Amino acid sequence: MVGLSVGEKHFIQGGIAQDLRSDGRKRLTYRPIYVETGVIPQAHGSARIRLGATDVIASVKAELGKPSALQPDKGKIAIYVDCSPTAAPMFEGRGGEELSTELSVALQRCLLGGKSGSAGSGIDPSSLVIVEGKVCWDLYIDGLVISSDGNLLDALGAAIKAALSNTGIPKVNVASETSGDEQPEVNISDEEFLQFDTSGIPVIVTLTKVGRHYIVDATSEEESQISSAISISINRKGHICGLTKRGGAGLDPSIILDMISVAKHVSEQLINKLDSEIAAAEANEEES
Amino acid sequence: MAAKPGSAPTTYSPSLTQKTRPPIFKGNDLDWVRPDGRGFHQCRPAFFRTGAVNSASGSAYAEFGNTKVIVSVFGPRESKKAMMYSDIGRLNCNVSYTTFATPVRGQGSDHKEFSSMLHKALEGAIMLETFPKTTVDVFALVLESGGSDLPVVISCASLALADAGIMMYDLVAAVSVSCLGKNLVIDPILEEESYQDGSLMLTCMPSRYEVTQLIFTGEWSTPDINEAMQLCLDACGKLGKVMRSCLKEATSASQE
Amino acid sequence: MGLPNASGDLSTEVEVDAFRRLFPLRFYEKHLSESIRPDARPLGRARDTTIALGAVASANGSALAKIGSTTMLAAIKMEVMTPSTETPDEGCVAIDFHMPPICSPIVRPGRPAEAAPVVSKQLSDTILSSGMISLKELCLVSGKAAWMAYLDIYCLDADGALFDTALLSAVAAFSHLEIPVVSLNDDGKIVLLSEEQEGMSEREPVNKEKRKLTLCSIPFSLTCILHKNYILADPTAEEESIMETLVTIVLDSSSQLVSLYKPGGPVLAYTSAIQDCIAITRQRVKELQKILEEAISVMEVD
Numbered sequence: 001m002v003g004l005s006v007g008e009k010h011f012i013q014g015g016i017a018q019d020l021r022s023d024g025r026k027r028l029t030y031r032p033i034y035v036e037t038g039v040i041p042q043a044h045g046s047a048r049i050r051l052g053a054t055d056v057i058a059s060v061k062a063e064l065g066k067p068s069a070l071q072p073d074k075g076k077i078a079i080y081v082d083c084s085p086t087a088a089p090m091f092e093g094r095g096g097e098e099l100s101t102e103l104s105v106a107l108q109r110c111l112l113g114g115k116s117g118s119a120g121s122g123i124d125p126s127s128l129v130i131v132e133g134k135v136c137w138d139l140y141i142d143g144l145v146i147s148s149d150g151n152l153l154d155a156l157g158a159a160i161k162a163a164l165s166n167t168g169i170p171k172v173n174v175a176s177e178t179s180g181d182e183q184p185e186v187n188i189s190d191e192e193f194l195q196f197d198t199s200g201i202p203v204i205v206t207l208t209k210v211g212r213h214y215i216v217d218a219t220s221e222e223e224s225q226i227s228s229a230i231s232i233s234i235n236r237k238g239h240i241c242g243l244t245k246r247g248g249a250g251l252d253p254s255i256i257l258d259m260i261s262v263a264k265h266v267s268e269q270l271i272n273k274l275d276s277e278i279a280a281a282e283a284n285e286e287e288s
Numbered sequence: 289m290a291a292k293p294g295s296a297p298t299t300y301s302p303s304l305t306q307k308t309r310p311p312i313f314k315g316n317d318l319d320w321v322r323p324d325g326r327g328f329h330q331c332r333p334a335f336f337r338t339g340a341v342n343s344a345s346g347s348a349y350a351e352f353g354n355t356k357v358i359v360s361v362f363g364p365r366e367s368k369k370a371m372m373y374s375d376i377g378r379l380n381c382n383v384s385y386t387t388f389a390t391p392v393r394g395q396g397s398d399h400k401e402f403s404s405m406l407h408k409a410l411e412g413a414i415m416l417e418t419f420p421k422t423t424v425d426v427f428a429l430v431l432e433s434g435g436s437d438l439p440v441v442i443s444c445a446s447l448a449l450a451d452a453g454i455m456m457y458d459l460v461a462a463v464s465v466s467c468l469g470k471n472l473v474i475d476p477i478l479e480e481e482s483y484q485d486g487s488l489m490l491t492c493m494p495s496r497y498e499v500t501q502l503i504f505t506g507e508w509s510t511p512d513i514n515e516a517m518q519l520c521l522d523a524c525g526k527l528g529k530v531m532r533s534c535l536k537e538a539t540s541a542s543q544e
Numbered sequence: 545m546g547l548p549n550a551s552g553d554l555s556t557e558v559e560v561d562a563f564r565r566l567f568p569l570r571f572y573e574k575h576l577s578e579s580i581r582p583d584a585r586p587l588g589r590a591r592d593t594t595i596a597l598g599a600v601a602s603a604n605g606s607a608l609a610k611i612g613s614t615t616m617l618a619a620i621k622m623e624v625m626t627p628s629t630e631t632p633d634e635g636c637v638a639i640d641f642h643m644p645p646i647c648s649p650i651v652r653p654g655r656p657a658e659a660a661p662v663v664s665k666q667l668s669d670t671i672l673s674s675g676m677i678s679l680k681e682l683c684l685v686s687g688k689a690a691w692m693a694y695l696d697i698y699c700l701d702a703d704g705a706l707f708d709t710a711l712l713s714a715v716a717a718f719s720h721l722e723i724p725v726v727s728l729n730d731d732g733k734i735v736l737l738s739e740e741q742e743g744m745s746e747r748e749p750v751n752k753e754k755r756k757l758t759l760c761s762i763p764f765s766l767t768c769i770l771h772k773n774y775i776l777a778d779p780t781a782e783e784e785s786i787m788e789t790l791v792t793i794v795l796d797s798s799s800q801l802v803s804l805y806k807p808g809g810p811v812l813a814y815t816s817a818i819q820d821c822i823a824i825t826r827q828r829v830k831e832l833q834k835i836l837e838e839a840i841s842v843m844e845v846d
């Protein structure tokens with residue numbers, strides 16, 4: 001938590017009311033986004049996103065596993081977030097655990113969709129199956145918060161999107177037909193890689209309500225002022241894929257609906273901005 | 289804690305012979321019947337009782353069909369020594385499951401996030417400034433899980449808080465809606481939850497008409513959101529009345 | 545003595561309450577000299593006891609037992625295991641006692657109560673040594689499959705006499721237990737038979753008759769406090785915290801002694817005191833037996 005004096009609080013709130021925030025942005029403007037891909041060579045895909053002073057890394061690792069008995073035609077995807085003690089002193093020891101769990105759950109909800117896994121999921125889990133009921137890819141998506149200056153969820157969501165478009169999964173050849181309960185033999189190719197279709201992956205937009213106005217991409221100073229915040233994940237089609245209200249005071253239902261429509265508007269710009277940044281980063285990586 | 293020391297045999301619970309049960313509805317079917325025969329927009333009958341645990345400052349028991357939960361509230365009591373000074377009170381929530389709550393033993397442990405979700409749903413309704421420097425503990429135990437566990441826990445917890453005399457702006461009522469095929473079903477049971485394409489949970493303070501927590505999973509279009517939210521708000525209003533009458537009964541019984 | 549009634553004198557009421565908090569032992573001793581306890585019980589009387597069977601639908605057997613405000617919920621889940629080679633035709637019973645944070649202000653999440661493992665061990669010792677359950681009855685297919693009965697007891701409200709209530713709920717859960725009908729499939733796995741399949745199935749159920757366990761010599765218990773020359777039956781949490789010498793006696797339905805615990809304490813008991821405790825327990829066992837039988841007959845009527 002940021003300790004602010006009454007004067008500073010008024011300054012922030014007043015700025016928001018006049019649509020000129022303390023760092024010169026408007027209410028619905030994001031800070032500049034810097035995307036860097038392929039930052040971790042051991043992972044199958046990785047990306048680093050910087051949003052002002054907020055700095056996060058996401059990595060994707062794929063391992064061969066067995067589908068669960070309940071959903072034999074789907075691979076498994078797990079998302080975990082870790083908050084590095086370098087980001088803030090309060091993350092030391094077990095201090096970051098609560099925030100880590102909260103972010104992990106929110107990301108799972110926003111990116112992986114419902115329990116059945118078919119609708120609202122950015123990644124199609126059935127594309128991860130190699131042999132139904134026997135072999136599938138398990139995706140481990142790890143997020144790491146290196147530096148925190150507010151709006152971690154949006155940054156992590158964007159980093160995961162970038163990391164997934166950077167991910168190449170080795171092509172797998174099933175060696176021979178096997179019968180019964182035996183595990184089939186598989187060959188992992190070193191040369192051929194499959195790319196994910198990341199166009200369906202939603203972006204996360206967190207709207208923070210300060211006074212009577214909403215702002216996007218709040219810094220931690222601004223986050224300390226929130227009366228309430230809503231994180232909404234929206235895909236390119238404009239459909240909501242997940243929504244979490246993040247604590248704070250109650251909201252009138254009509255305000256929530258209004259926030260959803262504002263978030264939709266913001267998300268269009270964010271998706272385009274992010275896509276071009278990711279493409280640029282990919283091109284940059286290939287050059288170097 | 290097996291009876292024979294040294295041996296921890298692996299066990300399994302016997303399953304039904306038919307491997308896959310027919311799904312409760314088919315893809316585009318609009319006209320199916322819910323497993324318990326309810327209408328799509330009909331909630332299970334709700335039962336609440338306060339004062340379930342005598343050693344707690346306040347407590348409540350809730351039963352919705354097969355979903356049974358107990359919530360105890362302790363405090364306001366001294367915060368842990370390590371906590372910093374705070375001029376508003378703290379709320380500490382914990383949700384746990386019994387080992388026999390779920391159909392297969394010991395599967396109820398993967399609900400770590402429920403504790404923080406309970407916290408978020410309640411904090412907007414409690415007047416934290418009325419108990420500075422102290423902590424109120426809200427502990428929930430799901431005795432039996434029959435679907436819509438978290439909404440039941442949240443409603444029950446707000447009743448337990450009221451029973452403990454913690455100052456609140458209003459009771460908090462919670463309802464969830466599942467999206468199954470093209471239908472929206474309110475207050476889903478466990479079986480329906482396992483087939484759902486998306487879900488929405490809304491907790492609100494009915495008298496103030498304010499939403500304290502809202503969670504969507506799955507893909508939703510705007511008209512669906514409007515419909516689902518309205519469904520939940522109406523149901524929360526009704527649930528709030530049931531909760532209120534439970535509190536009134538409890539006080540009038542104690543006065544006699 | 546005791547709390548002032550409707551006399552309405554507020555000052556004495558406050559004084560009694562303050563006295564109770566400041567000098568708990570003297571407060572109790574004043575009562576004991578008059579042969580009464582602050583909750584108006586005579587020294588040797590236990591609190592009101594109720595049993596409700598079948599409280600948990602997702603378990604094979606369950607019971608809710610209440611002594612005073614101490615409440616325990618016990619549930620049994622039956623799972624299948626492969627018996628060990630030494631005892632190919634015996635099943636297994638695993639007993640676990642939990643004190644979740646809801647039950648008492650002293651239990652916090654992540655920090656389990658000190659009493660829980662102690663009661664847990666006492667319970668499994670008592671139940672397994674009493675001979676109430678014959679493990680042979682839990683056998684399904686000799687050497688291949690046997691039942692593992694997981695008995696989990698949750699304390700919902702802790703107000704003294706935890707072991708007594710836990711044992712009562714455990715015994716009641718066992719008498720409510722109904723073993724599902726199962727059969728052996730081709731892979732050597734045990735599968736459930738649903739009701740409509742039961743008659744027409746080509747596979748014979750392996751346990752057609754053994755749907756209920758025969759419970760011989762059911763154990764019941766009573767905890768007493770020894771303080772000076774007084775014996776207080778069925779203590780509340782407050783009494784347990786003030787007077788620390790406890791004796792727990794477990795007798796079976798034919799009044800044979802199953803076990804006796806006296807875990808230390810400042811009072812060193814004469815054998816005569818122990819015999820007095822046993823005499824009170826004998827009376828209590830008869831009461832408990834009646835309560836359990838009533839609960840079973842109520843359930844059968846339903």
